[in-house]
Structures are given as C-alpha cells and as structure tokens.
Amino acid sequence: MKKIWQIFWHTCFWVSMILFFVFVAHNSAKISIQAVLIIFGVFGIVNIGLFYLNYLLLIPRFLDLKKYKLYIGAVLISMAAFGLIKYALAFHFWTMMHGQMKHEPLHFVNYFFNTFLTSLIFIFLSIVLQFSIDWFTNERVQRDLENQRLAAELAFLKSQINPHFLFNSLNSIYSLAYQKSDTTPEAILKLSEIMRYMLYESNDNKVDLAKELQYLQNYIDLQLIRFxxxxxxxxxxxxxxxxxxxxxxxxxxxxxxxxxxxxxxxxxxxxxxxxxxxxxxxxxxxxxxxxxxxxxxxxxxxxxxxxxxxxxxxxxxxxxxxxxxxxxxxxxxxxxx
Missing domain, CATH: 3.30.565.10 (Histidine kinase-like ATPase, C-terminal domain)
Incomplete structure (x- = not known):
C-alpha cells in the first residue's frame, strides 16, 4: 500500500510539472500546441525515464555501495544512450514537421550537447531525491533508536524504585515485628495497598494526580505506624x-x-x-x-x-x-x- 501511494504521488508530481510547462510555453512563446506537447510530453517522459533509471537502479547498485567509478561510468553511458534516443526522436519529429528537403537537418553535435545538459539536471535531481530520502530515513531511525534508549533507561530507573522502596519498607515492618508491635498487621496491609498501586496502577506514563497523592499519603501512614x-x-x-x-x-x-x-x-x-x-x-x-x-x-x-x-x-x-x-x-x- 505504501508503494502504491508513492507511485501515485510521483505520477501526480510529474504530470503536474509537464502540464505546467506546457501551459507556460504555449501562452508565452506562442508555440503550437503540437510542438509543446512533443517537447514537454514525449521528451519529458524520456527524461523522467532517465531520472528513475538513476534513482531506482544506478544509485542503489553503485552509489550506495560506494562504487563511485562504476557509478560515474554507468551514468555517462546512460546519459549517452538517452541522448541518442532523444536525438532520434527529435530528428523524427523535425523531419515530420519541416521536411528533409526544405530545412537544414538537425545538427547532431549541438543537439546532443544541449540534451546532455538536460539529462545532467535530471540525474542531479534524482540524486538529491535519494539523498533527501536517506537523510530523513536516517533521522527517523536515529530518533526511534533514541526513543528506545530513553524508554529503556526510564524502565530501568522505574525498576530501581520498587526494590528500593520495598527494601526500606520491609526494614520498617521488620522493626515492628521484632518489637512484637500490635500494629504489624496494619503495616503489612498498608504496604500491600502501596505495592498494589506500584505494580498495577503506575504502569502508564502518567497517572491521575489524586491517585499519586493517595499513594504518598499511604506511605506517610505506613511511616506513622512504624514510629x-x-x-x-x-x-x-x-x-x-x-x-x-x-x-x-x-x-x-x-x-x-x-x-x-x-x-x-x-x-x-x-x-x-x-x-x-x-x-x-x-x-x-x-x-x-x-x-x-x-x-x-x-x-x-x-x-x-x-x-x-x-x-x-x-x-x-x-x-x-x-x-x-x-x-x-x-x-x-x-x-x-
């Protein structure tokens, strides 16, 4: 489900970008709608294909594994291949719209250089996207690890409270029992109420203040019995x-x-x-x-x-x-x- 949503939002982004540039170019440059659709539709799809080739294949296979030389070589080969594809498409549409005999043919070197720069922009954008996702993912992982560490530390701190309290309380009750005090059963009962609260009612992150105050009062009562x-x-x-x-x-x-x-x-x-x-x-x-x-x-x-x-x-x-x-x-x- 998460991958479906990713595909949906990526598709919405690219469609929105293409429609935006088609609208701007058609209204500002007064280019025919057919030419605009070819420039930003067909060639936009080719450039987007290069974007995802780098994003989904080249970066995970080479750059993420720190195979930098192989990555640079793969990127240059991909850019050259996509440049040839775009030149072939451009030549086809050029001859279709102008005719081979009436106009000078599309100059290969100039066009290939220009499309190389365009390809470089899409390669750069895919790298920025991947590094941004990695950064946010690492931040989330670090935050989760920190939360787990803090939760473990809090659990440890809380685990120290019960034995510490029980140790002191049992010492007090032992003194009463040693003195054969008549209040020993009452002290044991009061300790039982305190331990019930500590074991069963204080497991949440926060408790009602009224219950916490009653717990403190029970502890004070236990000490009064002790004295x-x-x-x-x-x-x-x-x-x-x-x-x-x-x-x-x-x-x-x-x-x-x-x-x-x-x-x-x-x-x-x-x-x-x-x-x-x-x-x-x-x-x-x-x-x-x-x-x-x-x-x-x-x-x-x-x-x-x-x-x-x-x-x-x-x-x-x-x-x-x-x-x-x-x-x-x-x-x-x-x-x-």
Whole structure:
C-alpha cells in the first residue's frame, strides 16, 4: 500500500510539472500546441525515464555501495544512450514537421550537447531525491533508536524504585515485628495497598494526580505506624485536584529521604510537606531537620533517580532547588504537569 501511494504521488508530481510547462510555453512563446506537447510530453517522459533509471537502479547498485567509478561510468553511458534516443526522436519529429528537403537537418553535435545538459539536471535531481530520502530515513531511525534508549533507561530507573522502596519498607515492618508491635498487621496491609498501586496502577506514563497523592499519603501512614504514631508530619495539599496527571512515583524519593535521614519524632521540628496545585502547575515543598546519626552506609539511589526522570520526562518544565544544610534539608520543586 505504501508503494502504491508513492507511485501515485510521483505520477501526480510529474504530470503536474509537464502540464505546467506546457501551459507556460504555449501562452508565452506562442508555440503550437503540437510542438509543446512533443517537447514537454514525449521528451519529458524520456527524461523522467532517465531520472528513475538513476534513482531506482544506478544509485542503489553503485552509489550506495560506494562504487563511485562504476557509478560515474554507468551514468555517462546512460546519459549517452538517452541522448541518442532523444536525438532520434527529435530528428523524427523535425523531419515530420519541416521536411528533409526544405530545412537544414538537425545538427547532431549541438543537439546532443544541449540534451546532455538536460539529462545532467535530471540525474542531479534524482540524486538529491535519494539523498533527501536517506537523510530523513536516517533521522527517523536515529530518533526511534533514541526513543528506545530513553524508554529503556526510564524502565530501568522505574525498576530501581520498587526494590528500593520495598527494601526500606520491609526494614520498617521488620522493626515492628521484632518489637512484637500490635500494629504489624496494619503495616503489612498498608504496604500491600502501596505495592498494589506500584505494580498495577503506575504502569502508564502518567497517572491521575489524586491517585499519586493517595499513594504518598499511604506511605506517610505506613511511616506513622512504624514510629508508633509518634512521628510529627505536616502534610498539606493546597488547591483543587481535579483532572491533573503526573508521572507516577516521582515525589516519593523526597519523602523517603525525609523519613530516612530526618528527625521525625521532634514536635518542634516536624517534617513539613506542602503540595500546591494550580491549573497545570504543581509545586512541592519539603523541609526537615536532619538526623546526623541516621545515615545509610550504602547510599541511596532515590534522588539521582528522580533527577534523571525529571530530565527525561519534564525537560525544560521543572525547577528543582535543594538546600542541604548542616542540620536541615529543604527541597523545592516546581513542575508544569
């Protein structure tokens, strides 16, 4: 089907070009319609034949394979052969219209030189077309490869989130179970809800902002259970959450960091998180006091992960500022949804 459409559009182009030149020549030069049809019809078809001989046969067989000498030789032979064909046609029409005895015969050398230049133009046009198609094809292939690479990188980044989150959450539940806390079943249930969202509802490129916020609230609830509900967290959502959508699992790394490295049980310095929604914009603010002895010896991957995802999924559409002071940590993210 694609090849049929190519033939159709090529035919439309050449027919349009021939009709255009026939119309211009007939009206400007006052040449008879018979002569115009011969010049642009018959000889146009011959030149178009040379165009496609080079485009479909000589370029793929010689030029694309970098057989430059063979290609130049084949082009010159083709131009000479088509020049002889055009001369034979021109001589035929010349004698038919003027008669051999009344006018000087068509001069072979002059005509062959002129038609050689015409042939060279059609050869050049076919090369330009082929190189243009190759360029656009290569651009499309490169773009597809780049998209595949980015998709693979995003999939890898997202695959890092689940084990990282699960590792931290299981550590929290292990602490509850070790302490034989009555809240262990509730924590497991909350973790089950979180994992259900991560496994089944966050597979799309974007999810409803309302679902993502509920996921964050579930994570905070799980941490409150872990701290025996003695953690102090101010989590506030401002603005109207309606049909906005966001890349899933984007903000969780910041919140994880707050609980992992921050002081959560100080009523005078609660972990403060504010999400403000306005039309198609979202701003996220988080501030917490740092727990200097609560360091992860392995080092987290969360923040580097989220920065890379922001670069890939929101290029030029976000602003991230992180202030990592000696005893406090502040994060501010502005995002165009």
């Amino acid at each position: 025996g509900k003695k953690a102090y967290v101010d989590f506030e959502v401002k603005g109207q959450v309606t049909v906005q959508r966001i890349v899933p699992l984007l903000l969780i790394a910041f919140i994880e960091n707050a609980f992992k490295h921050g002081v959560a049980n100080d009523p005078e310095h609660p972990i403060k998180m504010i999400i403000a929604v306005s039309d198609g914009n979202l701003s996220f603010y988080m501030h917490n006091k740092k727990h200097l002895h609560n360091r992860d010896a392995v080092g987290g991957i969360g923040l580097n992960n989220v920065k890379r995802r922001l670069d890939l999924l929101y290029p030029g559409q976000y602003k991230l500022e992180i202030h990592d002071e000696a005893d406090t940590y502040t994060c501010e993210l502005s995002l165009i949804l």
